[in-house]
Structure formats: C-alpha cells, structure tokens
Amino acid sequence: MRKYIIILTTLVLLLTISGCINNMPNKTIPNNKTSGSGNKMADFNEYKNKFVDPVVTTGIAFFSWENANEISFEYLDNFFRYTTPRDNIKNYAATPDNIYGYYNIPQELYEKVITDRFDVSLPHLRLRDLFTGNLIASKSYRLQYPKTVYNYIDTACTRIINVDESKNEIKIDFAYYELETNKDYKNVALTITKQGDSYKYKSCNVTDIKENLADLTLNYKEAYNLKYIKPVAVDTAIAYTNWTDANKINPKHFDSFYAFTSYGVPEYNFNQFKNQNSVGYSIPQELLENLVMRYFDVSVGHLRESTFYNASGKIYTGFYSDQGPRTITVVQSITENGANISIVFASYSQEYEEKKLLGVYEIGIKTNGEDYKYSYAKVISKQ
Numbered sequence: 001m002r003k004y005i006i007i008l009t010t011l012v013l014l015l016t017i018s019g020c021i022n023n024m025p026n027k028t029i030p031n032n033k034t035s036g037s038g039n040k041m042a043d044f045n046e047y048k049n050k051f052v053d054p055v056v057t058t059g060i061a062f063f064s065w066e067n068a069n070e071i072s073f074e075y076l077d078n079f080f081r082y083t084t085p086r087d088n089i090k091n092y093a094a095t096p097d098n099i100y101g102y103y104n105i106p107q108e109l110y111e112k113v114i115t116d117r118f119d120v121s122l123p124h125l126r127l128r129d130l131f132t133g134n135l136i137a138s139k140s141y142r143l144q145y146p147k148t149v150y151n152y153i154d155t156a157c158t159r160i161i162n163v164d165e166s167k168n169e170i171k172i173d174f175a176y177y178e179l180e181t182n183k184d185y186k187n188v189a190l191t192i193t194k195q196g197d198s199y200k201y202k203s204c205n206v207t208d209i210k211e212n213l214a215d216l217t218l219n220y221k222e223a224y225n226l227k228y229i230k231p232v233a234v235d236t237a238i239a240y241t242n243w244t245d246a247n248k249i250n251p252k253h254f255d256s257f258y259a260f261t262s263y264g265v266p267e268y269n270f271n272q273f274k275n276q277n278s279v280g281y282s283i284p285q286e287l288l289e290n291l292v293m294r295y296f297d298v299s300v301g302h303l304r305e306s307t308f309y310n311a312s313g314k315i316y317t318g319f320y321s322d323q324g325p326r327t328i329t330v331v332q333s334i335t336e337n338g339a340n341i342s343i344v345f346a347s348y349s350q351e352y353e354e355k356k357l358l359g360v361y362e363i364g365i366k367t368n369g370e371d372y373k374y375s376y377a378k379v380i381s382k383q
Contacts, residue, residue, distance in 0.1 A: 054082055060078070061188055062223075065203065068201065071120070073127075081143065105141045117201055157177050159174060171192075173189055189204070221331035221332075228343060229329045229343060231295075233329045239363055245297075252306045258292055261295070285314045294373075296373060329346070340364065340366055341367065343364075343365070359380070359382040361379055363376070
C-alpha cells in the first residue's frame with residue numbers, strides 16, 4: 001500500500017540537478033582538490049557526479065542511516081530507476097499498452113542493481129514486494145516509472161566541502177544548499193567502501209543547520225511534506241476531515257496510517273504479517289496500537305472500534321491493494337510557534353501524468369523534542 005504512494009515522491013526517478021552543478025562554489029578546500037591518500041579524482045565535480053548525485057537525487061542521502069537496511073524501500077526503488085533507464089526494462093512492461101508505466105522487474109536484475117551499491121540483505125529487500133505478492137508469484141519486483149522524470153527535491157543543490165580518499169574508503173563531506181539564498185541547510189558525511197573498481201555506500205550521517213532552515217523555501221517545505229503530511233494524507237483520510245480530538249477520526253483510517261508509517265521498519269513492517277493462505281494481513285493489536293498512539297492521542301478503545309479489528313484473534317486485518325499513485329501533496333506554508341507546528345498543504349489527484357487540485361487543508365503537530373503528535377486537522381477548501 002505504501003508502494004503506490006511512494007511512487008509519487010517516490011516516483012521519483014530522478015535525474016540530474018544540472019542547474020545546481022553550474023552554481024557550485026567551493027567551500028574550504030583550495031583549488032577544489034581532495035585530501036587523503038590513494039588514487040584521487042581530479043576535482044570535486046567528478047566525486048559529485050559519480051558518488052553524490054545518485055544518492056541525492058534519489059533521496060537516499062537526505063536522511064541519516066548507518067546500515068543500508070535502514071534505507072526506506074522507496075529510495076532504493078528510486079535508485080533502481082535512476083541507474084536503470086526505462087529503455088533497459090521495456091521488455092518487462094506489466095501490460096501491453098503500459099498506460100500507467102508499470103514494470104515487473106526480474107528479481108535478479110533488481111537485487112543486483114541494489115546490492116552492487118548497498119549492503120542490503122536479501123531477506124530484508126524481499127520484504128518490499130511481499131506487499132503485492134509479485135515477488136513470490138513471479139520472482140519480480142513491481143515498479144512504476146513516471147512519464148516525466150523529475151528530481152526528488154526540485155532544488156536539491158549540493159556542494160562538496162571535503163573529500164578524503166584512502167585505498168579502501170572514500171569519505172565525502174557535502175552540504176545541501178538552496179540556490180536562491182546560497183545558504184547551506186544540511187551537512188552530510190557520506191562514507192563509501194572500495195574494493196578494486198567496485199564500491200558500495202556504507203553510511204550517511206545528515207545534520208540539519210537549524211539556524212538556516214527558516215530561510216529556506218521549497219527544500220524546507222518538502223522535508224516537512226515527507227515527514228508530517230504524507231503519512232496522514234496519502235491513502236488515508238486522516239488529514240481530509242475536521243478534527244481536534246483524534247478519537248473522532250474514523251478508526252479504520254489508522255490502519256492505512258500504520259501501513260504507511262511501518263513500511264520498511266522491520267519490527268513493525270506489516271509485510272511480515274501477510275496471510276499465507278488468504279488475501280490480506282493480520283497485524284498484532286499491540287503493534288498497530290503502539291505505533292498509532294505514538295503519533296496520536298487516541299484511546300485503545302477507539303482504535304478497536306475499527307471494522308478491521310478482530311477481538312477474538314487480537315489482530316487488525318486488512319487488504320492493501322496495489323493501486324498506483326493517487327495523491328500528490330504540496331506544502332504551501334509552515335507556521336511554527338514554540339512546540340506547535342501548523343502546515344497548510346494542497347492535495348492533488350494523480351493519474352500518471354495529469355493532476356487535479358482536490359483541496360487545501362491544514363494539519364497541526366505538537367512536538368516534544370524529537371517526538372511529535374498530530375493535534376488537529378482542518379479543511380480549508382474542497383474542489
């Protein structure tokens with residue numbers, strides 16, 4: 001279920017950020033040269049093109065991870081699309097007319113592209129498509145390629161600060177900056193291991209430059225869109241009705257929230273609870289309830305009023321079909337007042353290449369350090 005949505009921020013097949021490459025000033029290393037020992041490339045641009053751009057334009061280097069199994073499946077899908085042009089997989093179209101751009105990628109091909117560059121375990125990687133059953137039935141991964149190629153974040157400009165290369169490892173320090181303001185807003189330490197001519201991404205440590213975030217526009221908004229809006233606005237109606245008490249939300253909508261939020265998180269991932277002899281999933285009640293209550297002040301009693309709750313089995317049951325992308329969310333404004341955040345966003349329907357405005361909505365979030373809970377939803381306008 002989360003697969004289809006994510007194809008949207010995630011149908012992010014991303015190509016270059018050429019507008020930024022031409023505006024990439026050096027920061028601290030004179031003459032744009034590398035430090036360290038070993039065989040080094042001539043300048044930062046070569047490192048940027050070969051190592052940085054593929055993980056920036058696919059979203060992989062926008063969040064921290066120490067182990068490749070921590071990378072969301074959506075971003076690994078993006079990486080496959082980025083490194084594997086549509087022409088290379090045209091024989092794997094899901095339907096003859098291929099109206100919606102779906103491809104059934106052979107298991108060996110998908111797994112080779114990903115594991116050549118990341119130490120992702122195959123059991124973990126194969127959780128991704130148990131979601132639709134395609135991997136088991138046909139030994140393939142189902143991906144959608146967008147008709148129009150676009151960047152993960154439209155103005156994701158980067159500049160390399162330092163490169164330290166040794167015989168077996170490359171450490172690249174770079175920053176995200178906004179083209180209009182020329183201000184850095186994230187620092188990234190990217191580590192890559194080498195063995196001969198092959199290499200793999202080892203880890204990514206991302207640090208926000210908080211004093212500059214308030215001056216940013218699109219990048220800042222997209223980060224909030226990914227973190228706060230999509231979990232409650234894509235394939236769930238939580239953000240599309242008026243409420244100030246989470247116990248007034250239709251409890252069945254929390255099932256979709258759980259599926260979206262748990263995707264790619266091993267201890268919660270609903271794929272592991274797929275029914276073996278029937279369609280759908282059986283989620284242990286404590287897992288769904290604990291995850292939902294982390295983000296909403298909602299009672300257990302209200303959650304169990306869901307039509308998907310099975311009291312005798314102490315499970316939540318559901319069927320999440322593969323419908324493809326349906327909703328695009330675009331943040332319009334962000335207001336922060338102490339621990340409270342208000343986000344106004346527009347929602348669009350997505351039918352492959354056409355989009356139509358559905359409405360404008362507002363979501364409230366109350367933060368507590370790194371933790372947060374949704375506090376209200378408001379309908380501003382509907383089309």
